[in-house]
Amino acid sequence: MPGYETLRYEERGCVAWVTLDRPEVLNSFDTVMMREIHRCWSGLRANDDVNAVVLTAAGDRAFCTGVDRAAAAIGDDEGPRDIGQQGATPLHFDDPGDWLPPKTAGRLWKPVIAAVNGMACGGAFYLLAEADIIIAAEHATFFDPHTSYGMAAVFEPMMMLQRMPLGEVLRISLMGAHERMTARRAREIGLVQEVVPGADLAATAAVVAEAIASQPARAVQATVRAVWYAQDLGYRQALDVGKTLVRLGTDDDDLAEGQALFASGRRIPWQAR
Incomplete structure (x- = not known):
């Protein structure tokens, strides 16, 4: 696969490892990362050498903290100029959900195992909502701060209803930055399938991904x-x-x-x- 600016990509046998690589901004995404993630999903769809994918992030502070607000207006003529409204009316609207989820955006039906190594909040749920299996480090936390900063939480809770009970989706969406769900609680409600020490996260994800990838x-x-x-x-x-x-x-x-x-x-x- 071509090189990326914001991702690290590696194939280990039949498993692709995709690492969000902007640790200096807690792996938040700008328009460059959005386009690269979309291109990565599309490339994996056509790559017959890969049977499973591990999605993780650089560092141990954050998996992804959603939109990089400092970079949200950066773009070029080949892609969306903004993360949000584009065009003269609200009817022409670009959203990260058009670019990031592996199944909605990438039409990728190869299993995606998310290895969450820190904070996962806001726009991170675009990725986690369509992961097939989520494994979390013990120090991982999950929250959605939209409402605390005057923004409606809309697409993220809609997508997370695929993975979480209604009351939990409402609580995480309405509590905003006032509360964070622990990895243990995420495991209790079924959002996360396994919680492991941070040092064991990559190895655990590898065991799951390699076992799946070994099958037809x-x-x-x-x-x-x-x-x-x-x-x-x-x-x-x-x-x-x-x-x-x-x-x-x-x-x-x-x-x-x-x-x-x-x-x-x-x-x-x-x-x-």
């Missing part, structure tokens, strides 16, 4: 697509679509290999969580 790509991606379809569609509609996904996600060679593994009596080593 078509079956994994169809599974991801099925789960997100079920989030987006009605129950009966999702079941109808599922009949197609079963066929699309099952490769005869992969199935034969799996059957042979099962018949051999060998079992995949597993760990408890």
